[in-house]
Amino acid sequence: MSVLAHTPDFAYRRAQRATPRQPGTLRRLLDRYLQWRQRRVEQDIAIRLGLTSGHITDEIERRMNEHFFSNGSFRV
Numbered sequence: 001m002s003v004l005a006h007t008p009d010f011a012y013r014r015a016q017r018a019t020p021r022q023p024g025t026l027r028r029l030l031d032r033y034l035q036w037r038q039r040r041v042e043q044d045i046a047i048r049l050g051l052t053s054g055h056i057t058d059e060i061e062r063r064m065n066e067h068f069f070s071n072g073s074f075r076v
Helices: 007-016 025-051 058-070
Strands: none
Touching: 025 058
C-alpha cells in the first residue's frame, strides 16, 4: 500500500528556513568568472575607443564587432 505525504508537513519544513540560502561554490566561481569577462570586454572597448579619440564611426563599430565576435572574447 502506498502512502501520500500530507502537504502541510512539507510547508512547515520550508517555513522553518528563514535565512536565504547562500549560492554554492560552483555558482560563486561562475559568477566571478562572468564578472571578470565582462570587465575585460569593457576594458578592451575602452582601449579601442581611446585609440580613436573617443569617436565611433560605422567603420570603427564594424571592426569592433568583427573583433569581439570572431575571437570568442565576447559572446551574446
